[in-house]
Amino acid sequence: MFKSVLVANRGEIACRVFRTARRMGIRTIAVHSEADADALHVREADDAVLIGPAPARESYLDAAKVLQAAKDKGAEAIHPGYGFLSENADFAEAVEAAGLIWIGPKPHSIRAMGLKDAAKKLMIEAGVPVTPGYQGEDQSIETLTAEAARIGFPVLIKAVAGGGGKGMKLVERAEDFADGLASAQREGQSSFGDPRVLIESYITRPRHIEVQVFGDGRGEVVHLFERDCSLQRRHQKVIEEAPAPGMDQATRDAVTAAAVRAAKAVDYRGAGTIEFIADASDGLRADRIWFMEMNTRLQVEHPVTEAITGVDLVEWQFRVAAGEPIPLKQDQLSITGWAMEARLYAEDPATGFLPSIGRLEHFKLPSPLMGEGPGMGVTAVGDRDSDSALPGQGFTPNPTLPPSRGKGSVRVDTGAYEGGEVSQFYDPMIAKLIVHEDTREAAAQALADACAQVEVWPVRTNAGFLVRCLEHPRFVAGDVDTGFIAAEGEGLIPTSSMEAVASGVQILADDAGWASYGPEVPGPWDAYTAGLMGWRLNRQAGAPIPVDVGGQRFMANAAFGSGYSYTVDLGDGPMVVRRQPGARKTGTRPVLTVQDRSFHYIRRDEKAVIFDRGLSVAVGMAVVVATGSTAASDGALRAPMPGKIVSVPVKAGDAVTRGQPVVALEAMKMEHALTAPFDGVVEAINVTPGDQVPADAVLAVVTKGS
DSSP: OOSEEEEOOOHHHHHHHHHHHHHTTOEEEEEEEGGGTTOHHHHHSSEEEEEEOSSGGGTTTOHHHHHHHHHHTTOSEEEOOSSTTTTOHHHHHHHHHTTOEEOSOOHHHHHHHHSHHHHHHHHHHTTOOBOSEEOOSOOOHHHHHHHHHHHOSSEEEEEEEEETTEEEEEEOSGGGHHHHHHHHHHHHHHHHSOOOEEEEEOOSSEEEEEEEEEEESSSOEEEEEEEEEEEEETTEEEEEEESOTTOOHHHHHHHHHHHHHHHHHTTOEEEEEEEEEEETBTBOOGGGEEEEEEEOSOOTTHHHHHHHHOOOHHHHHHHHHTTOOOSSOGGGOOOOSEEEEEEEESEEGGGTSEEOOEEOSEEEOOOOOOOSSTTOOOEESSOTTSSOOSTTTOEEOOOOSOOOTTSOEEEEEESOOTTOEEOTTSOSEEEEEEEEESSHHHHHHHHHHHHHTOEEESSOOSHHHHHHHHHSHHHHTTOOOTTHHHHHGGGGSOOOOHHHHHHHHHHHHHHHTOSBSSSSOOOOOOHHHHHHHOOOTTOOTTOOEEEEETTEEEEEEEEEOSTTEEEEESSSOEEEEEEOTTHHHHTOOOEEEETTEEEEEEEETTEEEEEETTEEEEEEEOOOOOTTOOOOOTTEEEOSSSEEEEEOOOOTTOEEOTTOEEEEEEETTEEEEEEOSSSEEEEEEOOOTTOEEOTTOEEEEEEEOO
């Protein structure tokens, strides 16, 4: 076994690989960009090397810098994680040519499966069923348009070198094909350096089924059963589970056998995933499941497979890369219980899931319940060899080995910590929450409860959205396909509960002293409240005060009650809010109870931030704006986040219709289209492709036509 490993990646996957390496006595080396100098994966490694500026192409994607770092630090092996250079055959060859151990597939296997069009041709030869479509070399717009028409709309356009939903566009009408093609080509070029695409028939009730395979590179391949990754948003996975609901043994045998054939066809070594698409209109059937692609690396969702099998896939990767056989035979592998994983993203569901960046001023994830699996534990944020942590932080859960099987455990994989930064330069996933229970129903509820415990501020997350997905009757019943989120739409977007708002009002009332002492006695007012709001100090007892919750205004009354309670009325009747006594003195976290619900909270920037089942609800005093004040024009298209302009398909003076793309912005590895808010004329274009723009910059202005 090698004695040292460099992980050519960042974030939670680097932390996860380090955990296994430390357990096996292997020295760990991190690489990092300037933006990641204080990142958790850097803090957890035995050694670390700065390899370049923040943009990934100048650091994590610079193969020469990564390889030089390995040589400089005496690394014997390189683990690529997932993303970045993990499926770069040239990099794998360079690693081996330098005399280092490449912890991944053989370069020729990566090449064989790296391009979706070539991979499909290879799978057809191996007898693996593939999705109907076009994988030809002719990439002219005329040929691609004709092939799309032949296949029949709707179609999926996919970057041949793509993955993670990038470079993938659904086109439902022939007239939208050219725009979808151009966007897919741009994302393919930007993310993978390859603009080529393939086209597939779009299945209307698709389920995403994938099989974990593992090979030794000498002809032996085993599978570790299937995962269902159907819960997706814009082709990016949100919740994954293993095994797949509704999968009978005959279908499982057929799909896993096809996956093993696929892996053997490319002489596969190490961990890989064969991805299939299933037509779920009549349940899961072996004759309605087709090969889509192979990911020649470890997958983000590998923990659910580890949970149901009790296997540490990273340890297996280490052992096979070191020349050892696969640790278990096929007949020694079995499924125990049910596992689910939720991806926690720094994004705001209320604004169309736009990425959210900034400092994690408050960041608490659910504490894991320790199972009996090897290596379960809690990692300190800071010096891993001492009890110290970042100032004021304590400990962050980060167990990164498989939970015990069937023991009801929670696993948290993260590369973030309180006080750290969520950067515009990298993927917005900040953590993964994984549960393992005896049944699917229990797993769904346990994962919903775990997501409900997430507390993050001021960065926004999708935790509340995840809770709603997991508790939705359709999901609980296993009635899920890749269109689930789009179909359920607004019903999955979390909104502030009145109980949470009432809790915030109680905190404001307590801090500002504007609650009445009873039906006849006015409460004291502090100078801040009086000055901000312009209310008279001798106001009428119980007069309502305007409060703001994310731009929504409520008129609130608050009155002192008995003991540690307030009565708060937001217009729909009184609610009793009780404060936990003695929390400040004992050092315990303060809790407010409203009706039968309890909330944690923090105070930030003269606001009360209430944590409501994964949602952060900021309650503040509403500022009264003077009559006659003006707002920005409705036609001003502002950058929702920092990013780079990639396309401006219109020019000043052009007539546009509502919903027509005006500017395309690339940020956090995704392309975001800013569209005309109404029919009108482009009055101004303030940017050109290639410009870097800050958040809230006015990119273009559209005026209503006369």
